Amino acid sequence: MKIQTKAVHAGDRKKAGSFIPVTTPIYTASSYSYGDMTELDRVFAREQAGPAYARYDNPTNAALEELAGELEGGHGALACSSGMAAIHISMLAALADRRKSVVAANAMYGATVSLLMSILEPSGVAVHWVDICDLEAVKKALEEHRPGAVLMETVSNPLLRVGAIDRIAEMTKAAGAALIVDNTFSTPMLVRPLELGANIAVHSATKYLAGHGDVLGGLAVTDEEHYEPLRGFSRIYGPVLGPFEAYMTMRGIKTFALRMERQCKNACQVASWLASHPGVERVYFPADPSHPDRQTIQRLLPEGLYGAMVSFELKDAGQGEVFTWMDRLKLVVRATSLGDVHTMVLYPSMSSHREISPKQRERMGIRDNLIRISVGIEAAEDILADLEQAFG
Numbered sequence: 001m002k003i004q005t006k007a008v009h010a011g012d013r014k015k016a017g018s019f020i021p022v023t024t025p026i027y028t029a030s031s032y033s034y035g036d037m038t039e040l041d042r043v044f045a046r047e048q049a050g051p052a053y054a055r056y057d058n059p060t061n062a063a064l065e066e067l068a069g070e071l072e073g074g075h076g077a078l079a080c081s082s083g084m085a086a087i088h089i090s091m092l093a094a095l096a097d098r099r100k101s102v103v104a105a106n107a108m109y110g111a112t113v114s115l116l117m118s119i120l121e122p123s124g125v126a127v128h129w130v131d132i133c134d135l136e137a138v139k140k141a142l143e144e145h146r147p148g149a150v151l152m153e154t155v156s157n158p159l160l161r162v163g164a165i166d167r168i169a170e171m172t173k174a175a176g177a178a179l180i181v182d183n184t185f186s187t188p189m190l191v192r193p194l195e196l197g198a199n200i201a202v203h204s205a206t207k208y209l210a211g212h213g214d215v216l217g218g219l220a221v222t223d224e225e226h227y228e229p230l231r232g233f234s235r236i237y238g239p240v241l242g243p244f245e246a247y248m249t250m251r252g253i254k255t256f257a258l259r260m261e262r263q264c265k266n267a268c269q270v271a272s273w274l275a276s277h278p279g280v281e282r283v284y285f286p287a288d289p290s291h292p293d294r295q296t297i298q299r300l301l302p303e304g305l306y307g308a309m310v311s312f313e314l315k316d317a318g319q320g321e322v323f324t325w326m327d328r329l330k331l332v333v334r335a336t337s338l339g340d341v342h343t344m345v346l347y348p349s350m351s352s353h354r355e356i357s358p359k360q361r362e363r364m365g366i367r368d369n370l371i372r373i374s375v376g377i378e379a380a381e382d383i384l385a386d387l388e389q390a391f392g
């Protein structure tokens, strides 16, 4: 089945007695009883399928996990309480039987950088930063540091660099390491990292998958090797998604393919409009013919589906001018997220990359005149009219 069909049908409509609910109910029970102790014992031993305790399993989450596994082409999935929880538990599962060393892309979401620097590094994991779009540098880092895992984003936040997941997966596999890819910006509509050789694909489901700005959630979709370690850790650590959020995420996913197509189309229009505006110094967008990762983009992203994130630098501007420009917006929402149905703007230096020092931000290429737009599903002309009037 095509991704548009899977998004609507996979995981749902499990038989419950003689009837089949058309959407999976929200199971709020924290524990489950069975006919007798022998049966309950079999469930605990995982010899019989079924939920026992909400930290281990939940039927609503199970439906979402089946859906996510289908979309990403994985062996199985874990629904987590946030994207950050999904990244953290994926790192723990990948490093469980490997060297406690990570090669990480030096261009990633700020909290992911903080997770590595403030939590994993102090707990004994060596972290080595690399330009993930420089394959020679990745090869060298793998040889030099022999890491247990490599962590990268499909399309990086916020400068939209696109790493060659397929080539990196080959090298990572040969080095005996696990490849974890944060697929939040691209979604399985554009790229399916596991099909390109990655071991775990993670998502902030808060973003495009749920899509309506009303859920915080994460997903980790794994290959066969990492599925049991991931779930085993989760049973102890408990970073699981609540059943209401699982329901909301599934509801959102049903329309994600439609939304994504529309948002990608709108983003192409916004990016080319910004590129020709005299008030704009530079636009970052994967469709740009002079994009530094052009070859990878042409190989990995489907024609016309370049994602719906556009970043740009406001000409001759510092924080003051950026704030004025953002304050003038009437339709576009000033808020710190992405992937919602409405168009949003964010100032990376203040929000997504706030915890990163100014020096490190500069090294990452995040300048003080950089604005990130998450393009929504509105009529493109209304988005452009709002941006236009903000230039004054």
Ligand SMILES: Cc1ncc(COP(=O)(O)O)c(C=O)c1O
Pocket: 082, 083, 084, 085, 109, 111, 112, 153, 157, 182, 184, 185, 203, 204, 205, 206, 216, 217, 218, 337, 352
């Ligand atoms: C690329 C990326 N990964 C992960 C996250 C973290 O997701 P969450 O806020 O759901 O924990 C974010 C949040 O903005 C993100 O942009």
